[in-house]
Amino acid sequence: MAGARVTGLDAHLHVEGRLDATLVAEPGDVVAVVGPNGAGKSTLVHALSGLVACTGHARLAGMDLLGRTPQDRNVGVVFQDQRLFPHLSAVDNVAFGLRSRGADKHQARAAGLDWLDRLGIAELAARKPGQLSGGQAQRVAIARALVTSPDLLLLDEPFAGLDVGVAATLRIELGRHLADFAGITVLVTHDALDALTLATQVVVLDAGQVAQVGPPTEVAARPLTEHVARLVGLNVIREGDRIRAFSPSVVTVSVHAPDDSARNRWQGVVRGAAPHGDAIRLQVSGERDLIADVTPAASRELALAPGREVWLSVKETAVTTYDAV
Ligand SMILES: Nc1ncnc2c1ncn2[C@@H]1O[C@H](COP(=O)(O)OP(=O)(O)OP(=O)(O)O)[C@@H](O)[C@H]1O
Numbered sequence: 001m002a003g004a005r006v007t008g009l010d011a012h013l014h015v016e017g018r019l020d021a022t023l024v025a026e027p028g029d030v031v032a033v034v035g036p037n038g039a040g041k042s043t044l045v046h047a048l049s050g051l052v053a054c055t056g057h058a059r060l061a062g063m064d065l066l067g068r069t070p071q072d073r074n075v076g077v078v079f080q081d082q083r084l085f086p087h088l089s090a091v092d093n094v095a096f097g098l099r100s101r102g103a104d105k106h107q108a109r110a111a112g113l114d115w116l117d118r119l120g121i122a123e124l125a126a127r128k129p130g131q132l133s134g135g136q137a138q139r140v141a142i143a144r145a146l147v148t149s150p151d152l153l154l155l156d157e158p159f160a161g162l163d164v165g166v167a168a169t170l171r172i173e174l175g176r177h178l179a180d181f182a183g184i185t186v187l188v189t190h191d192a193l194d195a196l197t198l199a200t201q202v203v204v205l206d207a208g209q210v211a212q213v214g215p216p217t218e219v220a221a222r223p224l225t226e227h228v229a230r231l232v233g234l235n236v237i238r239e240g241d242r243i244r245a246f247s248p249s250v251v252t253v254s255v256h257a258p259d260d261s262a263r264n265r266w267q268g269v270v271r272g273a274a275p276h277g278d279a280i281r282l283q284v285s286g287e288r289d290l291i292a293d294v295t296p297a298a299s300r301e302l303a304l305a306p307g308r309e310v311w312l313s314v315k316e317t318a319v320t321t322y323d324a325v
Contacts, residue, residue, distance in 0.1 A: 008024070008029070008060075008061075008184060009024065009058070009059070010023075010024050010057075011023045011024070011048070011057065011065070012056040013058065014054055014055045014056040015040075015043050015047055015054045015055075015208075017208075018040055019044055019054070020209055021203075021208065025201065026184070027151075027182055027183060028182060028183075028184070028200075029184050029185070029200045029201055030178050030184075030185040030187060030198050030200050031185065031186045031201045031202075032187050032194060032201070032202045032216065033186060033187065033188045033189070033202075033203050034188075034190070034192075034202060034204055034205070034227070034231060035204055035205035035225075036206065039205040039206055039208065040207075040208040040209075041188040044186075044205065045077070045154045045156050045188055048073075048152065048186065049070055049077050049154055050065075050069060050073055050075075060075075060152055073152075074148070075151070075152045076146060076153045077155075078138070078144075078153075078155045078156070079157075080157045080161065083129070084141060085129070086128065086130060087128070088128070088129075090121070090124050090125050090129070090140045091109055091112040091126070092109070093112075093140055094111075094112035094115050094116060094143045094147050095109045096108075096144065097144055097145075097147055097148040098147055098148060101148065112143070115143035115144075115146060116139075116140070118177070119139040119142060119177075121136055121139050121140070124140075133166075134161060134162050134163070134166070135162050135163070135170055139170070139173075142158070142177070146177065146181065149182075149183070151184065152183055152186065153184070153185045153186070155174075155185065155186070155188065157190065158170070158174070159191070171193070171194065171198070174198065178198060187199065190231075192231040195219075195220075195231070196216045196217075196232075199216050201213065201216075202214060202216050202219040204219065204228050206225050206227065211225045212224040212225065219232075220232040220234075222245065222322050224243065229245065230291075234247060235248060235291060238324060240324075241323060241324050242322070242323060243323070243324050245319070245320045246314050246318050246319045247318070248276075248290075250315070250318035251291075251292035251293070251312050252312070252314070253284075253294050253302065253304065254310065254311045254313070255302050255308070255309070255311070257311050258313050263316065264313055264314040264315070265311065266287045266288050266311070266312050266313075267286050267287060267309070268285055268286025268310060268312060269284065269286055269308065269309055269310070270304055270305065270310055271284065271306055273304060276293060278296075279293035280294050280299040280304070282299075282304055282310075284310060284312060290312055292312055
């Protein structure tokens, strides 16, 4: 679909030693970028925004992106460390983007106010960033990024550092705005919920390369990397070209070696135990690093505290097997 790529994003970005990744998206797509620390996620969004120099190519809405200065790219950014201008009010922070593109002061303020209203904080328009909570400031940052109707919206961990409840509310609101947003969104996140609830496409980065790309449900059901498996709460074991995945809820935990000679049997030591829904989720390391969910009663009965040696087993019928590539 060459035609669609003209209006969308078609990029191959190379930053020496940090990133070598292809990204293709259509207008309206929300691309969640996930991966372990140092995988290149921030480098990717910084390269798209122009904050990091890179080679390769990137076409956005039919225009060459890499040859342009950050100011000349029709790209909105909400970064975790992207501060608002401290001396400007919330509404002037939002209006700034339009003003710097030559918009009339009154029109820019009216548009800024409209966006603050859409984000539910119109009454805070006159406040300076220092008088806003973290969640409110992030709403202003989102309004500031969207007011210019960018072709590409870059969100680098927009909920990081926010209280869990505030993040949950903001996630729902952002989801609503992204559903109406005609451009492409690239969202860097460490949170499986973000990827599963907001994204139309998940890109998994690992050591600067794309390790997997696909719809969120597919990536969550068949993760190809340890990191994503952990993120979505699955165990994965790679055997040659095949991956074997199973849920922590199907793992049987015992403190003695099971009698059966099951193929799926591993010895390990409990490294951590924490509530997970109605269950206790155990982190077990040994031959394999695995997670297992047990009932609180079983956890007490078997004294499953950190340091405890355990056996884990899984019925073959509970294991999903698929190709690694
Ligand atoms: N300014 C820099 N100069 C050189 N190398 C850098 C710079 N910033 C990051 N790197 C390196 O580039 C690689 C990718 O880093 P990047 O910050 O993009 O990863 P990330 O996936 O965003 O990680 P995190 O989840 O920890 O934020 C890492 O190896 C990192 O050490």
